[in-house]
Amino acid sequence: MALEKLGKALNSALKKLARSKTVDEATIKEVVRDIQRALIQADVNVRLVLQLTKTIEKRALEEEPPAGASKKEHIIQIVYEELTKFLGKEAKPLEIKEKPTVLLTVGIQGSGKTTSVAKLARHLQKRGYKVGVVCSDTWRPGAYYQLKQLLEPYGIEVSGDPEEKDAVKLAYKGVEYFRGKDVDVIIVDSAGRHKEESGLIEEMKQISQAIKPHEVILVIDGTIGQQAYNQALAFKEATPIGSIIVTKLDGSAKGGGALSAVAATGAPIKFIGVGERIDDLEAFDPKRFVSRLLGMGDIEGLLEKLEELQKQQAVSEEDLEKFLKGKFNLKDMYAQLEAMQKMGPLKQVLQMIPGLGYSLPDDAVRVGEEKLRRYRIIMDSMTEEELEHPEIINYSRIKRIARGSGTSTAEVRELLNQYNQMKKMFKSMDKRKLAKMAKRFNFGGFGI
Ligand SMILES: Nc1nc2c(ncn2[C@@H]2O[C@H](COP(=O)(O)OP(=O)(O)OP(=O)(O)O)[C@@H](O)[C@H]2O)c(=O)[nH]1
CATH class of the missing domain: 3.40.50.300 (P-loop containing nucleotide triphosphate hydrolases)
Structure with a gap:
């Protein structure tokens, strides 16, 4: 394979990212340093390397992941995008127009x-x-x-x-x-x-x-x-x-x-x-070349998914209006969960990246996925009316829902707390802040 050594070094930098428990500034800086080292060893001009890695670092620190994507996935996407730009961005095929x-x-x-x-x-x-x-x-x-x-x-x-x-x-x-x-x-x-x-x-x-x-x-x-x-x-x-x-x-x-x-x-x-x-x-083709270089067999699939999510924008303008008027109900929250389920659990998404997914400790992803699953089960036991007007859910309803869903009253209350917190948050926000928040909503709200 072309540039095998560079590919291995870049891949191991991203693997390190995937394995880290949290993604904070220090993690980002370490990944950026690893990328720098790999490129300089491949004889890439130091000035070009610094420019490139500065952009990666800035974007990784400042940009919010698109709705439905984790910080890790987003950083991988940034590295991929910037390396692709670095190598010319688009493929420019040889054209045979005239004969001869x-x-x-x-x-x-x-x-x-x-x-x-x-x-x-x-x-x-x-x-x-x-x-x-x-x-x-x-x-x-x-x-x-x-x-x-x-x-x-x-x-x-x-x-x-x-x-x-x-x-x-x-x-x-x-x-x-x-x-x-x-x-x-x-x-x-x-x-x-x-x-x-x-x-x-x-x-x-x-x-x-x-x-x-x-x-x-x-x-x-x-x-x-x-x-x-x-x-x-x-x-x-x-x-x-x-x-x-x-x-x-x-x-x-x-x-x-x-x-x-x-x-x-x-x-x-x-x-x-x-x-x-x-x-x-x-x-x-810079795109194909970089995905192969990073050793990400299915990074194309991952990127398509992220693009799709960006398009969907977890919360639409209409939804925003609704939330602003305080009309955010459990059904809306449920729709968010559904959207997320469609995209597949976090672990599955990470597993699309060979070498990353299976080295990920189960604990790092289980909490979020498991909680989402429980929320769905609980909501399935609610009536239409309860989903639309969660404020009517009193103690006896909580007991019924817990029984029906095979969960506990504490869990049902936890879901309602989560919902109330979000609702309060939406109400107190101005529209611009809300739009920003909306992007993080799918994962952000559920502690993943
Ligand atoms: N490993 C490897 N070797 C290559 C590649 N391309 C060319 N070579 C080798 O590089 C050497 C020089 O290639 P040539 O095509 O003869 O060189 P040239 O540029 O035409 O040289 P002049 O005719 O003297 O101008 C040969 O031994 C080729 O086999 C490549 O992509 N990979």
Whole structure:
């Protein structure tokens, strides 16, 4: 897996969070410190790390969890969101719009450019495109044979001439050749070596002028870590870089540094190289990448749930009006409980995160869940009238409800106390405060 070491370190920071009994400022700061350490070890630029972790800390301390979510879940969501933003936020897929689409790959020697050209050709072929590959590397004649060897088994044709010394001519002739062959995509591999770097950039510009590519793809070696920033910038200034492939992210300790550095230049990372085989190329999607990195098999599911809850907003505007007029009854409280039951018990939600759920001590979640269950049972034994007008519930009704629900009078009274407290709280609040409170209502009111 790409960036395995970084992933493990981040995952263990979040596991620590899941295991902690309370989530206070100290816990948040510790998690943030662990994340900092993990990123710096992966060669992420210290300034970028500090910016990122400051945002995580600020949000974790200041924001309220969405209704129905616990503080822990919310912090995990924040870490996920900020890391995703850090790596470019949205996926920017390579677009093949015109026929033929011409792609020019550039990059310095040894970056994995030739291998990436072969991988990309195969990737596009698997998606139904007819691909032609042009080798214009006049510095390393071996590149032509390397491409042929990699691609011929898949029936992908390679154009080139190891004897030819004019790279621009080679590129132009190759593109013209494939134009006549009715291909969908032409990928041109350029030389990664020159007497000096300025020569390399100059050649790249000339090839670019000759073949007018739809997109220039820069290949960057992921093992160079944060140095990737300057390299990406230098190429970006010389030619409009449409996309970037960061290679060798398998097993590289510095890959996190390279990925974040490239993202910081604003150039879109479209693919990552994750191995030496032809199929070891992945379309880069920051969201998917971060969820896998954090080792959260089903974080997508968890996030969907949180989003859904945010949409539902435990208490609607209408409800707020009702509460403000003091019309909050047991039925409303029951509806809140129902909403929560639908989303599943807290433990189940936490268990959606592999490695977190089952290491959670039962005691940490049992109280809340158990109490909610009891409240529901008690309310099921109440009449419609009692649910709508809880004030009529006198001692004899309490005894009846306790008997009917198989609970105790103390428990029924506890539920009524809870209800009265909430009602009092709603009455005494102004609307803005109430809206804020409403967000916390589902879990907050029940001591989870
Ligand atoms: N582990 C791993 N190795 C890779 C990856 N991509 C490329 N390589 C290896 O990196 C080395 C250099 O790759 P090439 O594609 O030959 O390099 P190049 O950038 O084309 O070099 P020049 O042709 O000299 O410009 C090869 O041994 C590749 O197998 C990757 O994603 N992971």
